[in-house]
Amino acid sequence: MTHIHLPDSAPFGTLLGYAPGGVAAYSSDYETASDSEYPKRSSYRHYLDGIYMGYKWQCVEFARRWMYLNKGYIFDDVAMAYEIFNLRSVRDIASNSRLPMFAFANGSKRHPEPGSLLIWAEGGEFEETGHVAVVTEVFADKLRIAEQNEGHQIWPDGRSYSRELIATTTEEGEYWLQCSYNDATILGWMTQTDNDQHAEPTEIIDKQLFCLQSRRAKDRGRSTKSWLNVANEDEAAYVKAMHGHKLTSVGEDQLRYYVLSETAHESLIRATNELHALFMHATDFVLEHPKLLEKFNLPALLLPKIRQSWDNRLNELITSRFDFALADTGMKVYEYNCDSASCYMESAKIQGKWARHYGVTEGQDSGKELFAALVKAWSKSNARELVHILHDDDPEERYHALFIQETLQAAGIKTRVIVGFDSLQWNENGHIIDAQGKVLTWVWKTWSWETALDEIRCQIEADARLTEPFEPRFKQGKTPRLADVLLNQHIMIFEPLWTLIPSNKAILPVLWSLFPNHPLLLQTEFELSTELQAGGYVSKPIVGRCGANIQLVNQDNDIIEQTCGKFTAQDQIYQALFPLPRVDGYYVQVCTFTAAGKYAGSCLRVDPSMIISKDSDCMALRFVDDEQITGQHN
Template sequence: MRRLTLAPRPDWQARLEALGFDFHSGGGVPYWDETAAWEFTTAEIDRLDDAAVELHRLCLEAAAHVVAHGRWDALGIPAHWAPLLRASWERREGTDRALYGRLDLAWNGSGEPKLLEYNADTPTSLFEASVVQWQWLEDRFPGTDQFNGLHEALRDALAARPELARGLHLSCIVPHQEDEGTVRYLEGVALDAGRATKFVPIDQIGFNDRLGFVDQHDEPVHALFKLYPWEWLLREPFGAAMAEAVAAGRLTVIEPAWKLLLSGKGLLPLLWELFPGHPNLLPAYRERTRFPAGSTVVAKPLFGREGANVSIARLGPDGRPDGAPLVSMAGPYGEEGWIYQEFTTLPEAGPGRHAVLGVWLVDGAAKGMGIREDDGLVTRDSARFVPHLFR
């Protein structure tokens, strides 16, 4: 595993835009960064694949434990959401089958990859991890390979779902360039899978007693892909009606409601409780005082996103930060509570710059990887996407 320094393709912007990837830069700063690439061996890719499949298995066991024992509080989930999550979980092999997710891992090529978090509900960077970096590989390194079977896996998964036969609505917040890009990409994949599609902004989904949920043209919504977190959705004015429709099987939603069991940071201490010492896990607790003095600990809000409100601190004898935090990010999260995870080093990508490896799962199988680099120790929405290859 090594980081290569490269010259970008002379026409890289035009090449990306020809694919429909028009959010490659923001504020004059490239988000897509092909001045570098990460190179792996086949054995290293196999190890990442194995780690991702193992971690997904552990996460499903943790979800089953929560449902069986009613441990919603361990994940910071309100008890009145339990009937929806239980019904969705029971249909996970049928209409509530998961489509995709992204495991963010820390790994520098030695030892075991460690789970940082599981973006199980609304992961982005899918388009760039799929066809965009594959185009780059074919242009720059023909004859090599890439951990990337995302497009075909997504297409086949959508084609195999009979509950989408009446079509699929896709939705997100508008305007939001990155989210819209992700949703429009998945819309194209669904069309490749033979599914009729319609895009509807999240704030234009309506409800009436006769048809149930409808789009902006008053057409019924039978199946919905939503790039909008379940913990937000269920707090919307129509959240209770959606929960009732999903629990009753009248509405299919991708990702399904049971993915809320995996998408919050409360999953991390639960995994450590159930599988203590597992080589792919980092110690994590709901109470910071569980760590010994001198530990370096990452504080994460239960339902935070894109690095907001994350802090890193060294602990003193009382289990509280010993002096000022090493890192402290601003943001709107934390009201629901916090978890604390042991700090681990990330691969260095230059002075003060670090990389996170995101391994993508489709239908529970590892099907690709995307790498994001950021200045500092916390990966934020300002991170850059860097392609990869293996030999």
């Protein structure tokens, strides 16, 4: 939330006053923040006793810090302040247990009390974020609050609150608050209590709404007809890779698709946005703790470049993907593919054209907004002039590259696709140029960062004289190596180098330690604990791709599924077993995509085995009204 700079605003970081309990409130007038004191976005992150409070000095940061210092508990991280009104518990830090918290609407007969959180809706004065303040004193005709990021003025001497709001108590006992701004709305207040009398109802969601259902399109004799436009390069490359006009490789499945409820869709949107924020917090935490960073098994020569990437290019993320398991027992995230464009084209373009060809109109296409979201992300990025798109001579990489090219061009950015490295060379000025003599400055790649790391590790082993940080090896007129391009200080790579951290599965135990028992996370440890063994677990290499070298073990210590691969030498993490649901003969995984870190679409991946791999198929996913899942009709 950002406010207009006022003449009497105190400079950023100025102490404004103390709320009850001696909790300091600070100015968040960002226009006056010192570039030397806050040289990077991560400088604004605030931790207390190793617990993330929020961004300095936002309203959410103050509310969470007040709760922690005065009550010993905190509320879960939220993307926007107004979302606090949807929370129904807080986490007690000492006992690592959950305490109930209830929402009471403005006008409730349950009055706010000192320590309640007052919540504003999004919109108006509070733009898209809403606002939160801490209630300090309650009277029949007024309410006093303490807050940050509203006004930025120093509180008068001896006053322990920032503002006073007009209140009205009715004869029926209802408590109504008047907002100071005509264009803003007070939702109500949140109170930690065991008594839910007069609280906003906690919606009981039918667990069936999180169960995928299989459907089949009607066979109208269209299975043998072409439906992708091969005049478009990306679609022609896709048809070539798939050996025909089809979404899935199995002939009998050409008419099959899956549906999921709108309630599940909304939950996936919230989960994706919240999890992205959690993974970013964990990434920052790892980079601030060298001993923890060692567990990620990254070359020491690369660490300065990773930190530099995090400091300078935090907001340069374009594509990323979460992998979820959804069932009537809950929704859990497996991992975050923060360095992957896999399945973007299938979701954004192919499944929509499949549905139109086969006449599937039920619900809505789960990837219908993905292309536009990517175009918007590119438009807001710093990529300018010419973006080189690099990929190997691989059929799948080819259509992914051409699809991304289409999103870039739609954003008004010029592109050039390059296969391999043979056409690149070093020029006399130490820059890498293409066959037309154009210098590479912006690059989108299909290769994972781990591929470059393999090459760097080989170089380190071959040359013990290498010093930190790693630098490309300039040889005029010669073809550069993969690492020379991807780690070149003159070239900005998408996705940024820092994505190595959240994509590494070593981030999962860190997340669990920072946000234990979070409803979207699975318990994950660096060492196999007796607790994990008792409930069954999954072992994964901290660095691995495409479902390789994964082992599923049940509570009886029996291996129920495993895959092979080239990552056997990597350290392992151990994650609680939460199997994918099996629906109509396939184990089904829901993936959500982000564009610039925000939810942008979904897709479905299926496999006869319990582990999704690079060979697992995509199938069309449609979001339908809840009644079409539960069978209840009005």
